[in-house]
Amino acid sequence: MIFIDYIEVVFWLSLAILLYTYFGYPLVLWVFSKFMSVNVNKDESFTPLVTLMILAHNEEISIKARLDNALEMDYPKDKLEIMVVSNGSTDKTDEIVRAYASKGVKLLSYEQAGKTNAQNLAVPQARGEIVVFSDADTLHEKMAVRNMAAYFADNRVGLVSGRLSYIKDDNAADAMVEKGERAYRGYDSVLKKLESSIGA
Numbered sequence: 001m002i003f004i005d006y007i008e009v010v011f012w013l014s015l016a017i018l019l020y021t022y023f024g025y026p027l028v029l030w031v032f033s034k035f036m037s038v039n040v041n042k043d044e045s046f047t048p049l050v051t052l053m054i055l056a057h058n059e060e061i062s063i064k065a066r067l068d069n070a071l072e073m074d075y076p077k078d079k080l081e082i083m084v085v086s087n088g089s090t091d092k093t094d095e096i097v098r099a100y101a102s103k104g105v106k107l108l109s110y111e112q113a114g115k116t117n118a119q120n121l122a123v124p125q126a127r128g129e130i131v132v133f134s135d136a137d138t139l140h141e142k143m144a145v146r147n148m149a150a151y152f153a154d155n156r157v158g159l160v161s162g163r164l165s166y167i168k169d170d171n172a173a174d175a176m177v178e179k180g181e182r183a184y185r186g187y188d189s190v191l192k193k194l195e196s197s198i199g200a
Contacts, residue, residue, distance in 0.1 A: 043153035051081040051128030059136035060092040088112020
C-alpha cells in the first residue's frame, strides 16, 4: 500500500538523519580536518583588556566561591574587569557581590528578563575588548582567561570556547542524568575541536 510505503520512507529518512547527526557529521568533519587544517597563531604574551561577565540569578550559595575563583585568575589585574550581571536576584546575591566592590568587582542588577536579555543589556557596559561569559556555578582554571585571550592574537579568531569539565558530585540526585550530561558534553567538545580545526 502507498500509505505504508510512505511511512516506511519517512522512518528510514528519519533514521538516516539521526545517524548522520551523531556519526556522519563528526566523520565528515574528521575527514575535512585531514585536508583543510587551519593553524591558529596563539600568543600567550597577548593580554588585551578582558571583561569576565558572570551571569547570576539567586546564586547566594555559589557566588562567593565564583568571585574568589575569578580574583585568582593568572591575568594582569589591570587588564581584567570582573562584572556580575544579576538577573532579578531576590536572595543575597547582590549583597554578597557588593562586598567585593573594594576588590574591583562590578555589579549590574536588572529585573528578571531572561539570561540572554541580561547579557545583551550588560555587554555595552563592558570595557573589555574581549568578553568572557560565565555562569555563577562555574569555576575556571587559573590560566583559563590567559589561554583564551592568547588565541585572539590571531585576528582571524572571533570566538573561543573553553573546555567544560564536571566536578564529580557523590550526592547528585540522579547519577544517570549526570553521566548522560557528561557524555553529551564530551561529544560536543569533540565536535567543537573538529570544527575549529577547519576554521568553522
